[in-house]
Amino acid sequence: MIEFDGVSRRFSNGHFGLQDVSFHIPEGRMVFLTGHSGSGKSTLLRMIPALDHPTSGQVRIGGHDLQKMRHHQYPKLRRQIGVVFQDHHLLPDRRVYDNVALPLQVSGYGGKDIRRRVEAALDKVGLLMRQRALIEELSGGEQQRVNIARALVNRPKILLADEPTGNLDPELSRDIFNQFSDFHAVGVTVLIASHDLHLLKTYAVPRIVLNQGRLSHIEEAF
Numbered sequence: 001m002i003e004f005d006g007v008s009r010r011f012s013n014g015h016f017g018l019q020d021v022s023f024h025i026p027e028g029r030m031v032f033l034t035g036h037s038g039s040g041k042s043t044l045l046r047m048i049p050a051l052d053h054p055t056s057g058q059v060r061i062g063g064h065d066l067q068k069m070r071h072h073q074y075p076k077l078r079r080q081i082g083v084v085f086q087d088h089h090l091l092p093d094r095r096v097y098d099n100v101a102l103p104l105q106v107s108g109y110g111g112k113d114i115r116r117r118v119e120a121a122l123d124k125v126g127l128l129m130r131q132r133a134l135i136e137e138l139s140g141g142e143q144q145r146v147n148i149a150r151a152l153v154n155r156p157k158i159l160l161a162d163e164p165t166g167n168l169d170p171e172l173s174r175d176i177f178n179q180f181s182d183f184h185a186v187g188v189t190v191l192i193a194s195h196d197l198h199l200l201k202t203y204a205v206p207r208i209v210l211n212q213g214r215l216s217h218i219e220e221a222f
Ligand SMILES: Nc1ncnc2c1ncn2[C@@H]1O[C@H](COP(=O)(O)OP(=O)(O)OP(=O)(O)O)[C@@H](O)[C@H]1O
Pocket: 011, 012, 013, 015, 016, 017, 035, 036, 037, 038, 039, 040, 041, 042, 043, 044, 195
């Protein structure tokens, strides 16, 4: 499902964000991506929806070689991938509902379908009752849950999250990880970058460990 084959990313300043990284995540698996700050986690995640590209090596998603993909095919790829990235800002002066509906509007869904899907996604993250609230009225944890609902509303095959618990408190962080675990249970392939080792070790989930842009090792689930 997600395959990296000898992937390197060299930036214009000569620095390698990733160096010769290879792994394969089969469909329906949940995997953690760990490593110290600057080890290349975000660089790796950004390549999956083709937001960034390898300078050498291959990335294949669902059997499709991204290097051979044309720009006009990216929207189709991206519709299959839900992302919870730190820089995916919500619109603070718009309602929860509108923020979650946005990807469906972009994909051309009709009004009734949008309502059904948005409500289902908000229900999953426990925010159905807050759908009329403005984003700026929500707590940090609630906003993160809106982010997750927005990433899921297109029913993606893959869910990517980059430090999804940021500086949330431990209880909320666990809540959010449990939600990812639920999506994995219904067949979504889930890849989460996190350096919260304390939290990660409570889940029986394999880990890809990066060190200075290189794949250090893969730890199987205990
Ligand atoms: N556009 C860029 N130009 C030059 N160097 C970059 C660029 N983007 C990232 N880097 C460098 O590549 C390395 C990997 O960065 P990346 O953001 O992928 O790490 P990370 O593991 O996600 O870190 P963190 O946990 O702090 O978010 C870092 O040394 C970073 O400074």
